[in-house]
Amino acid sequence: MAVISLDGVGRQFETSAGVVDALADVDLHVEEGELVVVLGPSGCGKTTLLNLVGALDAPTSGRLAVAGHDLTGISGGDLYRYRRHTVSFVFQNFNLFPGLTALENVRFGADVAGRRQGEAVAEEVLAKVGLAERATHFPAQLSGGEQQRVAIARALATGNPVLLADEPTGELDFHTGVQILGLLEAQAEAGRAVLVVTHNREISRMADRVVELSGGRVVSDGPPAGGRAPAGSLRW
Ligand SMILES: Nc1ncnc2c1ncn2[C@@H]1O[C@H](COP(=O)(O)OP(=O)(O)O)[C@@H](O)[C@H]1O
Ligand SMILES: [Mg+2]
Structure with missing residues (x-):
């Protein structure tokens, strides 16, 4: 069973310039021990997606469940327990x-x-x-x-059991970045569900599965072209 499950998830923001669909109709599933990379350019909705999975934000449509917690409408003590005992974050700026x-x-x-x-x-x-x-x-x-x-x-x-990383190597030179990615890779091998978001296509080569986002929508979902590459073999 998937540890992270998004079904038809959307997140709309109302701004003075109108409604922004940061995410629309997103399906995403991550299993135990799986490392999934969400890949896409700046503004495609990566951070919005990670914030939903981390329960820092709530979807405006669809269903979202993580490790047995239904995050659609979670609040109070359940939300506090979820943050303490289910998910951990790694950010670009540490x-x-x-x-x-x-x-x-x-x-x-x-x-x-x-x-x-x-x-x-x-x-x-x-x-x-x-x-x-x-x-x-x-x-x-x-x-x-x-x-x-x-x-x-x-x-x-x-x-x-769930590790979320938002552009974890964005501030680092490639040599140091590869070291960091090796640590994330080891976490998936140890059985955690690891979700990494990045704009760097090279990083997607280390994934079990790559989910590409464009304009808030999933445009492809599958293993990396050429098969999974160990973190230590990446270069950019
Ligand atoms: N709080 C917010 N209010 C209004 N628009 C937002 C908000 N957060 C994100 N957006 C918009 O949603 C889109 C996706 O943003 P984001 O998830 O930060 O993208 P990424 O992390 O891929 O660069 C962008 O168009 C952004 O401007
Ligand atoms: Mg971002």
């Missing part, structure tokens, strides 16, 4: 707490999800992304790639 160290940022992820022994979890996950020796550094003392590794570690420390 969004680390500047006043917390690398380890404390990761610990925050464990604490939000209510995990026991948060300190031990944080240390283990920070080591997994290769940053044990940076534990006491603040974000401003880390490179962009290191900051994104901390952000991924924070997402992993939650232990949540």
Whole structure:
């Protein structure tokens, strides 16, 4: 069964210039252990889509369910539990707490999800992304790639089954970007449902499935042309 399920999902925004269909009639399904890349140019609706799956926003039409939670009309305690225990985000600009160290940022992820022994979890996950020796550094003392590794570690420390990434390599040079994508790839291999949105077609080569968006609509959905390529083989 799909962990992430969108059926006929639309999101309309009313603006002073009129109604904008940011998403229209979107069907999207992501299974456990699957890495799906949503590909499309700026303005095609990628962030809107990710915000819906993360329950930062609600659809104006269609059905949306994630890990057994019906997100159509979710609110209150159900919404709070969904955010804490189901989904984790990785953003283009990292969004680390500047006043917390690398380890404390990761610990925050464990604490939000209510995990026991948060300190031990944080240390283990920070080591997994290769940053044990940076534990006491603040974000401003880390490179962009290191900051994104901390952000991924924070997402992993939650232990949540759904990982969402919005242009996670957009701020990084390709070499560092490939390292980050390798970490996301490993999460799908570990059984999480991983949804990455990007405008970079090369990144779509590492997907199990590529969903192309144009003007808020799905224009294609299938395995990458030429078959799935390991993250480490990507170049841009
Ligand atoms: N809060 C909003 N109010 C009005 N229009 C919006 C809002 N959010 C997004 N849009 C519009 O929806 C479309 C898709 O935006 P977005 O999802 O950010 O695209 P992408 O992430 O692919 O660049 C764009 O036309 C954008 O201007
Ligand atoms: Mg965007």
